[in-house]
Amino acid sequence: MTTIRFPTAPSPGSVLGAAPHVTESADAYRATGGYADATGPDELLHRLAASGLRGRGGAGFPAAVKLRAVRERGGVPVVVANGEEGEPGSVKDRWLLRARPHLVLDGLVRAASVTGAVRGYVYLSDPEAGARVRRALAEREPHLPIEVVETAHTYVAGEESAVVRRIDGGPALPTAKPPRPFERGVGGAPTLVSNVETLARIALIAARPDLRDRIARATLVTLSGGRGAPVLTEVPYGVPLRTLAAAHGTPDAAGALMGGLFGGLLDARALDLPLDPDALAAAGTALGCGAIRFLAAGACPVSTAADAVGHLAAESARQCGVCVSGTAAIRDAVHALCAGTAAPDTLAHLDRWSRGLPGRGACGLLDAAAGTAGSLLLAFPDLVRSHLGGPCPGCIAAFATAPPAGGHGRRLAVAVPEVADAASSRTPLPALKGTP
Known part of the structure; x- marks a missing residue:
């Protein structure tokens, strides 16, 4: 079973929230500052650019640049929360939609305000996540019309052109580029296709500008393989991979498979690399979706x-x-x-x-x-x-x-952590020892 662990203790600005094993209600989300209207779209775009927030879907593209490209394209844009998690070693997106749907929806509405979009979609393949997103929409109907679109789960279904194709009624299969969705997407309109963790961090930066850099420079990771049980946690950039391996239960790891299936294999010496997109890219690997599979000593x-x-x-x-x-x-x-x-x-x-x-x-x-x-x-x-x-x-x-x-x-494959509906199931969670 996959467990959720706080790196140290629950803290403001964490995507994990205070109770990651329970679906957050609209009232609970509002109590943390969610859905507040204090931040205008121009100010939010400035904050995102200053924070250096990168997309969490795999490519790590600067979020502000992507938002601005859709905004400046003209026409009437569309925004899409992409929760189709194709990497078998990743669980963060499905967990987010099950546990914190209001955080994702808040981020989607804020992305719409920045780009000028008039409608939005939540795209996913997990029926349980879909049910909780629909319930969250019923709890607090946003000003933006939002539709949940489900697809069959495949590795390629979350690729951005496949997302557009499926929402438009076709199969969830990639198309040749150009045009890219920001140029011509859903219904021919400029379209922002943004990973759900990216949107969650946009919402957090809007609510807590004082924690802007901390929010932008932390990321959800799914740790598996080795000798430890799978773990979903949130860590700051800069933590050595070796530290994560030890905290996961594989201190003598022989290497790792990085970024889901996109970052390739690393040997044990490379585990001294920091969990940082630029440092990993310079070493020829990638953070990708944040899925890291450690190789146990002796494993081939x-x-x-x-x-x-x-x-x-x-x-x-x-x-x-x-x-x-x-x-x-x-x-x-x-x-x-x-x-x-x-x-x-x-x-x-x-x-x-x-x-x-x-x-x-x-x-x-x-x-x-x-x-x-x-x-x-x-x-x-x-x-x-x-x-x-x-x-x-x-x-x-x-x-x-x-x-x-x-x-x-x-x-x-890694199983999605259990997320209960009842608030009465709240219990303390262990810390992930060995991380900052």
Whole structure:
């Protein structure tokens, strides 16, 4: 079961709130300063730009720049809260919609005021989250018309052009760019597609400008793998990955799979990197959606890579021929390494694909598969070469409970923390020891 832990203690400006295991009511949210009208759209945009708030959907794009692009595009914009969480190792977005729907809705309304939008959508695939968002809308009907749009859960359904396509009545599949949604989105209007955590932080910055920088420079992370049970927590930028590994219960971690499936694999030496988007990008990895899967000492990273690329190949939208063939080729090559049946030229093929395939699909799925393969070769070269000599005991042990053909999602998936409806279930939560 996934637990929620405060890094130290509940504090103002935390996305976790005071009781993250209970769905927050409208009255409780108002009591913390939510839905206040003191901040105008121009002032809020200035605050967001000054804070340096980045999007939390994966790309880390500056939130103020994205809002301004929609605002200046002309026409009558649309705003979308994107809660479709495609990464199997991430739970933060579904938890937010279940536990703090008013915080997300407040952020969506504020984004609408900044951009001049006249309608909004909450886009998701989790039925429980959908029910709680609808109930929150009934508790406090916003000035902005907001519709909940549900979709089937897939890896690509949360890609911004897929979001627009689904809201417009089509399938949740990516489209070629340009145009991008800020240029032409829902119904042809300029559209802001913003991750729900990003919107939550916009609402918090509006309510607590005195905590602006702290709010912008903290992030929700989902920690899994290793020897510890999955954890959802909030940490400030700058915390070393090694500290998070120790706090999670894997102090001797052999590495990590970063950013869900988008940041690639890191070895143990790289765990000294700080949890900071710029520092991680400079090191060739990414924070992404904040999902970090630690590798236990003795675990084989090739089996983790096999899980990742196998899941990506299965989740391909099958619209781009290069993605279908490329992800399948990478999957088969990594699985052959696990089984000890790889040909002598397998590593050369993987290296070539990792360099040549990124950027050739309509979305980032192919990039993620190629990046995982490339990072495996870069972080663990000697260990990968040893797989050319025969079956790997570590891989055999990893696949013993679920074969590669169907076990990827089950091994990578993290359950959403339980969020109760009744306020009477409030109980103290443990702190995540080892973090600031």
